[in-house]
Amino acid sequence: MPRYFIELAYNGSNYHGWQIQPGTPTVQEELNRALSILLREDINVVGAGRTDTGVHASFYVAHFDTADPLTGLEQIVYKLNRITGKAIAIYDIYIVESGMHARFSALSRTYKYYIDKQKDPFTCDYAWKVYPLPDIGKMNEACRILFEYTDFTSFSKLHTDVKTNDCILYEAYWEDTGKQLVFTIKANRFLRNMVRAVVGTLLEIGQGKMNTTELRQIIESKNRCNAGTSVPGNALFLYNIEYPENIRDLKNKS
CATH class of the missing domain: 3.30.70.660 (Pseudouridine synthase I, catalytic domain, C-terminal subdomain)
Incomplete structure (x- = not known):
């Protein structure tokens, strides 16, 4: 399965941190939702680490896998930004080696x-x-x-x-x-x-x-x-x- 890194920023004011929590809005949940809608498959992003409730990220990285290679990545970034709204900005999506990990590969x-x-x-x-x-x-x-x-x-x-x-x-x-x-x-x-x-x-x-x-x-x-x-x-x-x-x-x- 191809693996992609996604670079983004987010205003954490209205989120209960990065990681999915039942019954509360989180950045990971919103990103999963947006990618799954756009790519028409279940996507689960893995982040570089947790941020607490209300904490922001001016630069953040996550990775996700897809069933097939993606094409038109610039257009995907554009469409994602329309889905996620003002609090999350997608900067880039690019393919990486399958062993690369947003959390464990970070220096x-x-x-x-x-x-x-x-x-x-x-x-x-x-x-x-x-x-x-x-x-x-x-x-x-x-x-x-x-x-x-x-x-x-x-x-x-x-x-x-x-x-x-x-x-x-x-x-x-x-x-x-x-x-x-x-x-x-x-x-x-x-x-x-x-x-x-x-x-x-x-x-x-x-x-x-x-x-x-x-x-x-x-x-x-x-x-x-x-x-x-x-x-x-x-x-x-x-x-x-x-x-x-x-x-x-x-x-x-x-």
Whole structure:
């Protein structure tokens, strides 16, 4: 069966995350519905990972298999965008090797979290407002400590079914863009709720409620109850997913 990667973005405001859940709208469910209608066969997309309720993706990847090879992929993208509505945008669909997997072939994921420095009617739905504003220097000092560890159990949702809580961090830093404080974190994988818990903990350090010594103690305790409160999901974006460079080889040959 031919396998295809589909690249998309979505506004998660009205969805209960990516993964299908009975009785609630999810991005995966909507994408399955749209593809099945258009291709006239039952399609089940497999995503690069979960996003929580209300979390957005400015770039997301999933894969799906079809009974026969697809033709006119650009037209399929156009028609899909008419079916899915405003909250989901399809960017590209391309054929890949049958062994490629949206989740397991991914090399890294990057998330961004947005903090408004002042009230802004144009960003308030996609950023969080905190008071007092945190010290970005203290938060970046804390970010450097994160690289000393790989086990992030203390920032993971309890009672998950993962085999390991180890993650390899590649980037973690805050920047001041003028109107916003933006947190960027990149790793090979993330635990459920991890980014929101990390951000909540870093904000407490930035506001002087916690110090870097306590951060080390929190991580080493491997106890979620010791870390900061999870921040709201509406300000969190899955920003990028990286794959091996040869991922598009079949597309380029076709």
